[in-house]
Each structure stands twice: as structure tokens, then as C-alpha cells.
Amino acid sequence: MANMAEGAAGLRSIPELLRRNATEFAGCPAYREKEFGIWQSWTWAETEQEIEALALGLINMGVARGDHIAIIGRNRPYLYWAMVSAQMVGAVPVPLYQDAVAEEMEYVLGHCGARFIIAADQEQVDKVIEIQDDLHQFEHLIYLDPRGMRKYDHTRLHEYSHVQAQGRAAYDELINELNRRRDALTYDDTCVMLYTSGTTGKPKGVVLSNRNIIESAKSASEFDGIRRDDAVLAYLPMAWVGDFIFSIGQGYYTGFCVNCPESAETLRTDLREIAPSYYFAPPRIFETLLTQIMIRMEDAGALKKRMFDYFMAHARAVGPKILDGKPVSAMDRLKYALGEVLVYGPLKNAMGFSKVRVGYTAGEAIGPEIFDFYRALGINLKQLYGQTEASVFITVQPDGEVRSDTVGVPAPGVEIRIGETGEVFYRSPGVFVEYYKNPESTASTKDAEGWVATGDAGFIEEGTGHLRIIDRAKDVGQMADGAMFAPKYVENKLKFYPDILEAVVFGAGRDRCMAFINIDLTAVGNWAERNNIAYASYQELAQHPRVLETIQAHIEEVNASVAQDEMLSGCQIHRFLVLHKELDADDGEMTRTRKVRRNVISDKFADLVTALYDGSDSVYTETEVTYEDGRKGQIKATLVIRDAKVVPVAQKVAAE
Amino acid sequence: MKDTEGYTTADGRQIGGVLMELRNITLRFGGVVAINDISFDIREGEIRAIIGPNGAGKSSMLNIISGFYTPSEGELWYQGAKRPPMKPYEVARMGIARTFQNIALFEGMTVLDNVMTGRLTHMKANVFQQAIWKGFAQDEELANREKVERVIDFLEIQAIRKTPVGRLPYGLKKRVELARALAAEPSILLLDEPMAGMNVEEKEDMSRFILDVNDEFGTTICLIEHDMGVVMDLSDRVVVMDYGKKIGDGTPDEVRGNQDVIDAYLGVPH
Structure with missing residues (x-):
């Protein structure tokens, strides 16, 4: 296909898509941001002017082709514009996680050799200033919010609006240069560089070309029929590939409007006001939301509570079938319609999901119970399986074929094969160019024919052609007796309980499985309040005997459910403890996208793991924690270890 | 202290001329003398603190500035003119806003x-x-x-x-x-114990906001506060009161070294 090779005219790069949108959809909204209490909006034509002004300003400041420009901050239109401006002048945008501590930022900024940094506010500027002596290539910083910045030394600091103003002032001199650079962009030029969160080792810079991003955005948009009048809420970290594909890739490809919330705290209100039609979230968000709903229902009046329970039971039974277009009796449909009026509709409205046409969850496996809850309400939530290296899409679930235990069929243009070890490999137009300055990793991940190793173990289901992911290939192991050990499977079952925020299951190479549990402070705190249980700290609550009892009950239920699965019945949890601190990305225990770093945790809490296995009933431990501002402290605690009942599994009699 | 040139603070901020001047203020409630012959000034752009032990007359002082009390004796000069006795709402219109020690919001x-x-x-x-x-x-x-x-x-x-x-x-x-x-949008912002009853984190937040308000809007701030750490960090000049009398006035460092102030806070053997 000629288009595949070069990209049709006007579709070769994001700045070209911008030009097309500014011409074709000139008066349609491109961005909205809630500020000063109202939704401020920018049309595509205005967006192009803003981006052009910044691009001119960047040239004016001396940005050269091929420079890396780091972008740090929460989702704001200005920062999305910064990314496109960078592309327009031939530079490479590198978005960073805004909640990263200074040392983490230092590695990425040093590795990509950013000459220019665009930061959202004083907080981010302070972090850069803290590490600037170690950044040899860093030259200038542009900040967006001038608040508190007046007293700073401005030799290397520039205000965003001033850079734009200077760009506008130099329009006549620089516009030819800008046009030259913009027109020179090819389909194979770098579109963006994203650092993987890395469950192991240092982050790697994934280089994605215009081809990767635009082809992926195009096929995904066509797959789900995403249109110009769709709306999304951009609230996921800008450094995450998902946000880049949705807010920039698909946003520019289809021309839909990207809405940015007012602040992280107002997210729920903003979500409700915007009511996006296309929604994307990692499982964590859905888990948290479900927990909040359950807490609020606990506090609701008796009538409301009974109505909720009654209709939710009905929804769980027939909701997913109705959504999939399967036959459902007229009576059940009528009852579901009544439920829609009384419960589901208002609930969806409160969550901001009234208009969701297509919703995706990805990034990690979602607990089936959580997934089914949203499907039951009539929200078309689907799973997709993706990676930064694939420009997100590897497999997606088509409408009508949604199940919680598969991740769907290969996305358009994606080929999949399963390696001999069970590892999933894929090849697609979205496959990344390389890891920046890391040819060894590139070679070990991507072979000469373009096949990429996912690092996940899975298999293609007979008959349906759906891919099922078992676990991360590294994590799936064997227990001492040779039974399969898949921690994620059990952890997801545990995390369905609102009380449990996070669980880490150990058992590879051992004779029994053990677990660390993190309680959810919101849910358990609310429960404690209703039951008049006084506590002074997270630690104290976590170790409260009644909390431990509750958790134990959950674990025993999970054991019973795990025992049903022939392959995994060995993964029942024999002993557990409730951790004295929340697992946190600042302490390196999780990635910034909130995936558990198993190895780090088992090293860091080695004493606790030992105690679980040596049969002691309590253990004293000291843990170092990092506060948000980078200071460190110690937490000391004595943790109780409890035994959980396991369901005996009949030993399989060998047939031979 | 009649100059209008102002001074430069330790962190390099330029403080303007006198915005408000209190001259020999005395306030009596019947036989009780709440404030006894106190004079000090507030300059444009500065953060001015009033401190003192309980019952020293700090809140009364703030109430005089905000027009809630009329001083028994003495004069109050604002923006170069003597201010006649006024109702609080008239004072508010002149650009003096305040917060209260015990929150007074519409719940x-x-x-x-x-x-x-x-x-x-x-x-x-x-x-x-x-x-x-x-x-x-x-x-x-x-x-x-x-x-x-x-x-x-x-x-x-x-x-x-x-x-x-x-x-x-x-x-x-x-x-x-x-x-x-x-x-x-006041020209003088009066804060009556803005940090009373707060935890450390809330105090840090509030301090940052007070500094930001002063920095961004150039608002002159006059505050009463008990937390000495906060006062010494935030304010440019401090007035110290004890039993209705002024016992100290100056920069935080000057006040800290003042023997009368130390005695008032730590007590002296009688």
C-alpha cells in the first residue's frame, strides 16, 4: 500500500494532521480545559495558532532539529501543544511522569539529553533546578504557570506565554524556517519518545515514529468507529503511551475534542460534566471507583441499599448479555429497563459514564468481578492488550465478543504468534523503532523480521481466536511440586474486595503460597468509623484484629474460588500478613503506572517473606520510606501473621 | 518614623511608605485598659505581625484597625489622612479586609x-x-x-x-x-490567628499562601499569631504587646533579642 509506505499527503505527521484539522474542522472544539470554574475551549483553528506561536518561539530560542524537549506536568492543553510544537520544529517531545521524584527525572533527562524542558509549574521547576548541575545538556526551561516564579533567576527560565509572544513577534523572520521544518517531516521521523515504567531495571526510551502512532491511531479509530464528535477526558499521565495515543494520536487523527480536568481533585466532577463517549482507564481507576461506590452504598439508606442490591443482582445476570446482543427474555429486559431508570442510569450519571460508547481498560489484568460490574451496568467496557513498544494496540475485544478472561483478537494490522516457551510475540505497523541509545535491549526485544517479544505468557484460545494472557512470563513460575504458579490471577481475585488495595502473592519454587496485603484506607477507614473502631494511624488500623479477621475471610473465599481451577489450585494462600505501609512508587515498590514490582518487594521485605515461611506468628520490621518531597524516614512495626484455611485439593491420580 | 521611602527586607523585597499609622491608641472598657498608649505603623507591602501573650490586647488592636472598636484616645491615619470613627463596613470599603480567630463563615x-x-x-x-x-x-x-x-x-x-x-x-x-x-481585593489584609488549631501540614500550606498573597498581589498583611516559628519566618516586622502595652517593635531578630519580650514570654520572678 502506498499509504502505508509514505502516509497520504496531510497524514504524514502530527503537525500535518493539525493543519488538516485546522482547515477542515476549523470551528470545532479541539481542546477544553476547566479553569476559573468554566470550561475554556479552543477550536482547531485557534489551536493551530497557539501551537505555531510556541513553535516559532522555540526556534527563536534556538531549538534545533533532533533536539529532545522534555515535557513535565499534568494534562493541560498547553502541554499537549508543547508536544506538537516540538514536533513541528523537528524536535522530539519526551513527556515525563509529573509525580516522579527529582532523581528519577534526572536519569531520564540525562539519558535523552534534553536541551529544553517545558514544565507546568513551580513544583516541577524546583525539581529541575535541584538536579540541573548534573544535566550537562540542559539549557533552557519554559514554565507554564508563573505563580511563585517571580523571584527565580531568569537567565535560563522563560515563561510560556512570553515564548509564544516572542514567537508571534518574530513571525515574519521565522515562519519560512518553521514551514521548511514542518514540511520536511517524514512518516519515519520520530514522533515521540516515551520512557517505559519498567517493572525491572532502569526505564528505557521507546522511540515511536509518525508511522507507528498514526497507523495505530488510524486502525484503532476505525475498529471502534471513533468519530470527530466523540469526547475524551485526558487525565492519565502524559508520559504514558495510552494517553499519547488517545489524546494526540487518535485525537488528531479523528479530530475529536480533548478535555482536561481542572485539577486532580476535581476529576470526578469534571468527568461527570464532560461525560466522555470514549473512555480509557487502567484497572486501578475502575477498582477505586467501585470501592467508592460500595462505600457510599454502605452509608446509604435502607431502601436505597436494598434497591441497589436487588437491581445489581439482576444486572449481573442479564446486563452483559443485553450488551452483547444475546437473547434475553422480555420480562428480564423489562426489569432491566426499570433498573436503568431507578439505579443504573443515576449511577452511571454519578460516575460520569452516561455517554460512554467505547470504554477500555488496559495496562494490567482487571479482576473479572470488577469488569463484570461495569458491563452489567450497560457500560461498553472492553479490554485491550498493549504495550508502549506496540504503540498500545496488540489485541482488542470487538463489540459483542467481550469477556473478562481474554484480551481479545489481534488489532487490525497486528500479527501474533506464540513462542515455544508460551511467550507472546507480535508484529505490526505500530512496532517501535528502537530503544534510545540501547541497541542491546532493542536487539533482544525485536528480531530482524520485526517480531517483538512481549514478556507475557499466553495462548490463543481454540475456536474463538482470542488471546488469553496468563501472566508476565517472568512471574509465571512453578511451585516446588511442579504446579503452576500465577500470582496475578490470585492477586486480582483478592483486589476485587474493596478492603484490599493491593496484594502480592509469593510462591515460586516454594511448597505453599503466601501473601502480603495492603488495605484500602478509604474502605477500611469507613468501615472502622461505622463500627466505632478507633485508630490513630494507618499502621494501627492495618494491624487491628478485626481488620485481620475480615481480610482472612476474604482470603478464605478467594482460596475456595482458586481451588475450583484445576491448573491453579496450588496457588491458594496459606498464610498472610497485612503490610504496615502502602506500596508506593516513590519507594520504588511500584511503577509510576502502579504495577507491582515483585522483585523489589521481595528483596525489600525479605524479612517478612522469611517470617511467612518459617511459621512465626508475628514479625518485627523496619522499613525506609520516601516522602513526596524526597525526604526519607523509617517506619517500625510488628506485624501479625495469620493462617488462612485452604480447601484441600484431591491429588490427581496419575493415569499411567 | 515619618519617612516615606521604606526599606528593603532581608530577602530583597522593597517595602513602601507608611500605609497606616496608629498614634497613641488607648482603648478602655469601663475601668479596664485593654490598650494603653500604643503607636506603630504598617508599611505598604510588608507582612506585619502583632504578637503577645494571652490577653495582651492583640485582637482588640485588630478590631480597632478594622473599625469594630473606636479607640478611646489616639488617632488612626490611613493613606496619609486621619480616619474618623467609622462603621466596620465603611472600613471594609476603604480596602481593609479581615479573617476571624473563630471562623465566621456562612455554614x-x-x-x-x-x-x-x-x-x-x-x-x-x-x-x-x-x-x-x-x-x-x-x-x-x-x-x-x-x-x-x-x-x-x-x-x-x-x-x-x-x-x-x-x-x-x-x-x-x-x-x-x-x-x-x-x-x-484589600489593600490591607488583617489575619487574626490564621494558623490557630492547625496541624503542621496545614500550617505550612497557610504560610505558603500568605507569602504568595503578599508576593503576587503585593497585599499588605497584618497578622496575629501565636506560633512563634511561623511569625519569625513570615513577618518583616513584629510588634510585641503585653498587658495592653507595646514592649517591642522591630525585625524578628531584634524582637527576639529584646529583654522585655523575653521576660513577657518566659516570665520574671517578682
Whole structure:
């Protein structure tokens, strides 16, 4: 296909898509941001002017082709514009996680050799200033919010609006240069560089070309029929590939409007006001939301509570079938319609999901119970399986074929094969160019024919052609007796309980499985309040005997459910403890996208793991924690270890 | 101290001339002398603290500045003119806004409505225009709402904009009260124990907001506070009162070394 090779005219790069949108959809909204209490909006034509002004300003400041420009901050239109401006002048945008501590930022900024940094506010500027002596290539910083910045030394600091103003002032001199650079962009030029969160080792810079991003955005948009009048809420970290594909890739490809919330705290209100039609979230968000709903229902009046329970039971039974277009009796449909009026509709409205046409969850496996809850309400939530290296899409679930235990069929243009070890490999137009300055990793991940190793173990289901992911290939192991050990499977079952925020299951190479549990402070705190249980700290609550009892009950239920699965019945949890601190990305225990770093945790809490296995009933431990501002402290605690009942599994009699 | 040139603070801020001057103020309640012959001034752009042990007369002093009390003796000069006895609302119109030691918000109203009341002194529409609404009253409301939204943004209380104040925790109520005072765009902001009863984190937040207000809007701030650490960090000049008398006045360092002040705080053997 000629288009595949070069990209049709006007579709070769994001700045070209911008030009097309500014011409074709000139008066349609491109961005909205809630500020000063109202939704401020920018049309595509205005967006192009803003981006052009910044691009001119960047040239004016001396940005050269091929420079890396780091972008740090929460989702704001200005920062999305910064990314496109960078592309327009031939530079490479590198978005960073805004909640990263200074040392983490230092590695990425040093590795990509950013000459220019665009930061959202004083907080981010302070972090850069803290590490600037170690950044040899860093030259200038542009900040967006001038608040508190007046007293700073401005030799290397520039205000965003001033850079734009200077760009506008130099329009006549620089516009030819800008046009030259913009027109020179090819389909194979770098579109963006994203650092993987890395469950192991240092982050790697994934280089994605215009081809990767635009082809992926195009096929995904066509797959789900995403249109110009769709709306999304951009609230996921800008450094995450998902946000880049949705807010920039698909946003520019289809021309839909990207809405940015007012602040992280107002997210729920903003979500409700915007009511996006296309929604994307990692499982964590859905888990948290479900927990909040359950807490609020606990506090609701008796009538409301009974109505909720009654209709939710009905929804769980027939909701997913109705959504999939399967036959459902007229009576059940009528009852579901009544439920829609009384419960589901208002609930969806409160969550901001009234208009969701297509919703995706990805990034990690979602607990089936959580997934089914949203499907039951009539929200078309689907799973997709993706990676930064694939420009997100590897497999997606088509409408009508949604199940919680598969991740769907290969996305358009994606080929999949399963390696001999069970590892999933894929090849697609979205496959990344390389890891920046890391040819060894590139070679070990991507072979000469373009096949990429996912690092996940899975298999293609007979008959349906759906891919099922078992676990991360590294994590799936064997227990001492040779039974399969898949921690994620059990952890997801545990995390369905609102009380449990996070669980880490150990058992590879051992004779029994053990677990660390993190309680959810919101849910358990609310429960404690209703039951008049006084506590002074997270630690104290976590170790409260009644909390431990509750958790134990959950674990025993999970054991019973795990025992049903022939392959995994060995993964029942024999002993557990409730951790004295929340697992946190600042302490390196999780990635910034909130995936558990198993190895780090088992090293860091080695004493606790030992105690679980040596049969002691309590253990004293000291843990170092990092506060948000980078200071460190110690937490000391004595943790109780409890035994959980396991369901005996009949030993399989060998047939031979 | 009649100069109008001002001075430069330790961190390099330029402080202007005298904005308000209190001359020989005495306040009596019957036979009780709450304030005894006190004089000091407040300069444009500075953060001025009034400290002292309990019952020293600090709040009375603030009440005199805000017009709630009329001094028994002495004069109050504001912006170069002697201020006649005034009602508190008249003082507010002259650009003096305050917060209270024990929060005085409208508990049943939302944060937004509470902060809007801070704009009251800037609203001109009369009752008939309000009734017609379209036109003048509406335009005025919009303009005021915009100012209020900037304050809400500044103090980072967007998430509670529509929440009734009664449901908020103490620390946030204090911040809402500050927002209401700021919405009035005062030239002098009086803060009566802005950090009383707060935990360390809330105090840090509040201190940052006070400094930011002073820095961004150039608002002159006069505050009463008990937390010595906070006072010494925040303020440019400090007045120390004890039993209605002024016993010290100067920069935090000067005040800290003043023997009378040390005696007042630590006590002296009689």
C-alpha cells in the first residue's frame, strides 16, 4: 500500500494532521480545559495558532532539529501543544511522569539529553533546578504557570506565554524556517519518545515514529468507529503511551475534542460534566471507583441499599448479555429497563459514564468481578492488550465478543504468534523503532523480521481466536511440586474486595503460597468509623484484629474460588500478613503506572517473606520510606501473621 | 518614623511608605485598659505581625484597625489622612479586609457563595437592577465571579467550590475565609490567628499562601499569631504587646533579642 509506505499527503505527521484539522474542522472544539470554574475551549483553528506561536518561539530560542524537549506536568492543553510544537520544529517531545521524584527525572533527562524542558509549574521547576548541575545538556526551561516564579533567576527560565509572544513577534523572520521544518517531516521521523515504567531495571526510551502512532491511531479509530464528535477526558499521565495515543494520536487523527480536568481533585466532577463517549482507564481507576461506590452504598439508606442490591443482582445476570446482543427474555429486559431508570442510569450519571460508547481498560489484568460490574451496568467496557513498544494496540475485544478472561483478537494490522516457551510475540505497523541509545535491549526485544517479544505468557484460545494472557512470563513460575504458579490471577481475585488495595502473592519454587496485603484506607477507614473502631494511624488500623479477621475471610473465599481451577489450585494462600505501609512508587515498590514490582518487594521485605515461611506468628520490621518531597524516614512495626484455611485439593491420580 | 521611602527586607523585597499609622491608641472598657498608649505603623507591602501573650490586647488592636472598636484616645491615619470613627463596613470599603480567630463563615452556603460575599463592597447594582437582573446586575455578577474564580484558583480550593462550608474540615474553612477576604481585593489584609488549631501540614500550606498573597498581589498583611516559628519566618516586622502595652517593635531578630519580650514570654520572678 502506498499509504502505508509514505502516509497520504496531510497524514504524514502530527503537525500535518493539525493543519488538516485546522482547515477542515476549523470551528470545532479541539481542546477544553476547566479553569476559573468554566470550561475554556479552543477550536482547531485557534489551536493551530497557539501551537505555531510556541513553535516559532522555540526556534527563536534556538531549538534545533533532533533536539529532545522534555515535557513535565499534568494534562493541560498547553502541554499537549508543547508536544506538537516540538514536533513541528523537528524536535522530539519526551513527556515525563509529573509525580516522579527529582532523581528519577534526572536519569531520564540525562539519558535523552534534553536541551529544553517545558514544565507546568513551580513544583516541577524546583525539581529541575535541584538536579540541573548534573544535566550537562540542559539549557533552557519554559514554565507554564508563573505563580511563585517571580523571584527565580531568569537567565535560563522563560515563561510560556512570553515564548509564544516572542514567537508571534518574530513571525515574519521565522515562519519560512518553521514551514521548511514542518514540511520536511517524514512518516519515519520520530514522533515521540516515551520512557517505559519498567517493572525491572532502569526505564528505557521507546522511540515511536509518525508511522507507528498514526497507523495505530488510524486502525484503532476505525475498529471502534471513533468519530470527530466523540469526547475524551485526558487525565492519565502524559508520559504514558495510552494517553499519547488517545489524546494526540487518535485525537488528531479523528479530530475529536480533548478535555482536561481542572485539577486532580476535581476529576470526578469534571468527568461527570464532560461525560466522555470514549473512555480509557487502567484497572486501578475502575477498582477505586467501585470501592467508592460500595462505600457510599454502605452509608446509604435502607431502601436505597436494598434497591441497589436487588437491581445489581439482576444486572449481573442479564446486563452483559443485553450488551452483547444475546437473547434475553422480555420480562428480564423489562426489569432491566426499570433498573436503568431507578439505579443504573443515576449511577452511571454519578460516575460520569452516561455517554460512554467505547470504554477500555488496559495496562494490567482487571479482576473479572470488577469488569463484570461495569458491563452489567450497560457500560461498553472492553479490554485491550498493549504495550508502549506496540504503540498500545496488540489485541482488542470487538463489540459483542467481550469477556473478562481474554484480551481479545489481534488489532487490525497486528500479527501474533506464540513462542515455544508460551511467550507472546507480535508484529505490526505500530512496532517501535528502537530503544534510545540501547541497541542491546532493542536487539533482544525485536528480531530482524520485526517480531517483538512481549514478556507475557499466553495462548490463543481454540475456536474463538482470542488471546488469553496468563501472566508476565517472568512471574509465571512453578511451585516446588511442579504446579503452576500465577500470582496475578490470585492477586486480582483478592483486589476485587474493596478492603484490599493491593496484594502480592509469593510462591515460586516454594511448597505453599503466601501473601502480603495492603488495605484500602478509604474502605477500611469507613468501615472502622461505622463500627466505632478507633485508630490513630494507618499502621494501627492495618494491624487491628478485626481488620485481620475480615481480610482472612476474604482470603478464605478467594482460596475456595482458586481451588475450583484445576491448573491453579496450588496457588491458594496459606498464610498472610497485612503490610504496615502502602506500596508506593516513590519507594520504588511500584511503577509510576502502579504495577507491582515483585522483585523489589521481595528483596525489600525479605524479612517478612522469611517470617511467612518459617511459621512465626508475628514479625518485627523496619522499613525506609520516601516522602513526596524526597525526604526519607523509617517506619517500625510488628506485624501479625495469620493462617488462612485452604480447601484441600484431591491429588490427581496419575493415569499411567 | 515619618519617612516615606521604606526599606528593603532581608530577602530583597522593597517595602513602601507608611500605609497606616496608629498614634497613641488607648482603648478602655469601663475601668479596664485593654490598650494603653500604643503607636506603630504598617508599611505598604510588608507582612506585619502583632504578637503577645494571652490577653495582651492583640485582637482588640485588630478590631480597632478594622473599625469594630473606636479607640478611646489616639488617632488612626490611613493613606496619609486621619480616619474618623467609622462603621466596620465603611472600613471594609476603604480596602481593609479581615479573617476571624473563630471562623465566621456562612455554614449553610457553598464555598463559592461565601467567597462571593467578599465582593459585596464592590457591587453597585441596586435592588431594582438586581430584580431585573439582565443587563447591569448580570454583567456585574459575571465580573465579580471572575475575580472570585481567580482567588479560588489561587488558593487551590476548586474541588470544594460547590461544597457547603459546614461540611468542610477546619483547615479548609480557614482557607475559605482567607479566600473571602482576598476576594475583596484589600489593600490591607488583617489575619487574626490564621494558623490557630492547625496541624503542621496545614500550617505550612497557610504560610505558603500568605507569602504568595503578599508576593503576587503585593497585599499588605497584618497578622496575629501565636506560633512563634511561623511569625519569625513570615513577618518583616513584629510588634510585641503585653498587658495592653507595646514592649517591642522591630525585625524578628531584634524582637527576639529584646529583654522585655523575653521576660513577657518566659516570665520574671517578682
